[in-house]
Amino acid sequence: MKTEIIKIDSDLHGRDQAMRAARKFAAYNDITGKGAMHLRLLTEETISMVHGILEDFTGDLWLESEETKTGMICRICLSADKQANKVQEAHILSVSTSGKNESAKGVMGKIREMFRRSLQAESSADEEKLRSMADAWMDGGIPGADYAPSDSKYWSLQLYKKNLEKGKSEEWDELEKSIVANLADDVKVWLNPDSTVIVVEKIF
Numbered sequence: 001m002k003t004e005i006i007k008i009d010s011d012l013h014g015r016d017q018a019m020r021a022a023r024k025f026a027a028y029n030d031i032t033g034k035g036a037m038h039l040r041l042l043t044e045e046t047i048s049m050v051h052g053i054l055e056d057f058t059g060d061l062w063l064e065s066e067e068t069k070t071g072m073i074c075r076i077c078l079s080a081d082k083q084a085n086k087v088q089e090a091h092i093l094s095v096s097t098s099g100k101n102e103s104a105k106g107v108m109g110k111i112r113e114m115f116r117r118s119l120q121a122e123s124s125a126d127e128e129k130l131r132s133m134a135d136a137w138m139d140g141g142i143p144g145a146d147y148a149p150s151d152s153k154y155w156s157l158q159l160y161k162k163n164l165e166k167g168k169s170e171e172w173d174e175l176e177k178s179i180v181a182n183l184a185d186d187v188k189v190w191l192n193p194d195s196t197v198i199v200v201e202k203i204f
Contacts, residue, residue: 001028002064008047008078009058015047018061022076025063029072035204038183039074045179046076046200053091054196057082073185076200084196092196095180096189 003021008014022043026036047061059080066073084092180187180200190197 001025003062005060005062007058008050008061008080010051010054010056012047012051014061015044018043018047022063025065025074029065029074029204031074031204039076039202041179042183042200042202043076046078046198049092049095049180050078050080050196050198053088054080054082054084057196071203074202074204076202077197078199079195079197081195083193084191089191092189092191092198096187 003025006014006018006021008018019040022040023036026032026039031039043061043063050057050059057080059078059082061076061078064075064077066075183202184200185203186201188199188201
């Protein structure tokens, strides 16, 4: 089951609609009590997290469910039409799970990741200048050539948690405070040249 796509932007327009969708989604999938509350909390925290990290974005949010052998996986998906700069990337990846770049495998995956990083700004102040330079560079390419960037950076929570648990570091103490990290079974992040995608998974 997949909900309708809800428009979310940096001034939190669409948040109330997203919370209503989360309640309906829980009821449709027979998720009640504490489970329904956790689903609502995860939806709210995912929106708040992206709002707190990225600036001046619009995006799409939806929820979807899938029956598996281990249970029903519910996913909260948020796709923002903005590339994270290096500072924002560090914040986003701090709530992710595996730390592996699943899309940067093979020659083409590594090329895509190098291209993404070459366009990535150090901070928000550098983004506009870098974007203008990138547009000029792309316009100077082969006429009629199409460029369709695909997934270029992927993080997922389990290896990250395991590594931090070994040392019980300060980072782990901060992670413990995160609603997403405590309630989600997995958090995946795709960092692309033109978007940032976060998928939060909860198994029921």
